[in-house]
Amino acid sequence: MNKFWVGTNWKMTKTIAEGSFYTKELKKIAEKLSNIELFIIPSHTSLVSIKELTENSKIHIGAQNMHWESEGAYTGEISPTMLHEIGMNIVELGHSERRQYYNETDESINKKVIAALKYGMKPLVCIGENSTQKKNNISKETLAAQLIVCLKGLTAEQVKHVMIAYEPVWAIGEDGTPADAAYVEEIHGFLREKLKDLFDSKGNDIPILYGGSVNKENFLEYSKLQDVNGLFIGRAAWDIESFRVILHTLNSQVYR
Ligand code: PGA
Numbered sequence: 001m002n003k004f005w006v007g008t009n010w011k012m013t014k015t016i017a018e019g020s021f022y023t024k025e026l027k028k029i030a031e032k033l034s035n036i037e038l039f040i041i042p043s044h045t046s047l048v049s050i051k052e053l054t055e056n057s058k059i060h061i062g063a064q065n066m067h068w069e070s071e072g073a074y075t076g077e078i079s080p081t082m083l084h085e086i087g088m089n090i091v092e093l094g095h096s097e098r099r100q101y102y103n104e105t106d107e108s109i110n111k112k113v114i115a116a117l118k119y120g121m122k123p124l125v126c127i128g129e130n131s132t133q134k135k136n137n138i139s140k141e142t143l144a145a146q147l148i149v150c151l152k153g154l155t156a157e158q159v160k161h162v163m164i165a166y167e168p169v170w171a172i173g174e175d176g177t178p179a180d181a182a183y184v185e186e187i188h189g190f191l192r193e194k195l196k197d198l199f200d201s202k203g204n205d206i207p208i209l210y211g212g213s214v215n216k217e218n219f220l221e222y223s224k225l226q227d228v229n230g231l232f233i234g235r236a237a238w239d240i241e242s243f244r245v246i247l248h249t250l251n252s253q254v255y256r
Contacts, residue, residue, distance in 0.1 A: 004223070005163065005207050005230025006250060007039035007124075008237035009064060009092060010046075019046040023053045025240045030058050033251045037230070041092050041124075044078055048086050062090030062124065065098055068111035084119040091116045094150060095126045096169045106149035113150060117158050124163045124232075125150050128212070131170040139168075143187065144194050156202035159195075163207045165232045166191060171212025173234070178213040181221045188227035219246050220253065 014022065019042050030038055039060035042050045051061050067077040083091060093116070094109040109125065116123040127146040129139040143166070151159060166187060171179045188208050195203030210222050211232030219236070222228055231250075237243040 001207060001229050003037050004035060005037045005209055006247060007041065008233045009041040010043060011234065012043060013238060016046050016049050019050055020053060022240050023050050026059060027054065027057045029244050029247055033247060035251050036247065039090055051087050060089040062092055063088050064092050066091050066112060068115040080115045080119040083121060088121055090122045090124055092124045096128055096167060096172060106146055109150045110152050114153065117161060122161050122163060124165055126165045126167055128167040128169045134170060140190055143191060147194055151198065156199045159199050160202055160205045163209060165209045165211050167211040176213045178218055181225060184210055184222060185225040188225060192227045216242060216245060220249060223250055
């Protein structure tokens with residue numbers, strides 16, 4: 001795979017003003033990146049202004065969630081039509097916080113994946129086992145089930161537009177513990193095999209990003225692992241200076 005993806009989900013941080021300042025700096029950084037596909041996932045209120053700011057840049061913009069219906073009586077939701085209208089390239093689906101706090105299931109994520117593809121957006125499908133599943137040695141079974149259901153009904157042709165983010169729930173956020181590199185490599189290898197089982201050789205074309213407490217100390221090690229085709233970063237990318245260091249280093253080291 002010759003692209004290395006690096007992106008950040010801002011979660012519920014950054015006002016429009018804060019996000020604009022950050023994005024103007026990121027644009028300058030992006031001009032110097034030749035080996036990286038860079039994306040940011042702002043909150044819904046910032047999407048239009050951040051999209052405008054990044055016109056004519058190499059930065060892809062995505063939304064953090066959406067409904068699967070194109071319109072309807074779903075108060076508080078945002079539709080694929082609406083995201084398509086404002087030129088979104090990516091939509092993040094099934095982040096563990098959405099699963100945990102808003103009861104998202106693999107089945108609802110599957111409907112969203114199909115809707116995103118219909119509107120020409122790349123679904124970034126987040127999967128990951130929680131600490132209990134890991135303790136019970138059912139990480140791989142859990143991840144396989146998530147892949148099977150979230151990607152159900154997709155053709156090999158469609159699936160090449162999908163990206164996967166493997167984010168172990170126990171590694172995410174303030175209380176998370178960064179995963180060992182060897183574990184990440186083992187799981188990414190497993191996911192690659194599973195994708196090939198499901199989609200034959202097209203399974204090789206699906207980028208698998210790693211996320212969960214990626215930081216300035218560990219990003220380089222993760223980036224070099226087999227079948228890690230990108231990094232999905234939260235806190236360590238929210239500060240533009242910290243993200244600058246990560247991006248510059250990766251750009252000079254990424255090789256694929
Ligand atoms: P983190 O968040 O890097 O702050 O752990 C990662 C994520 O939730 O995607």
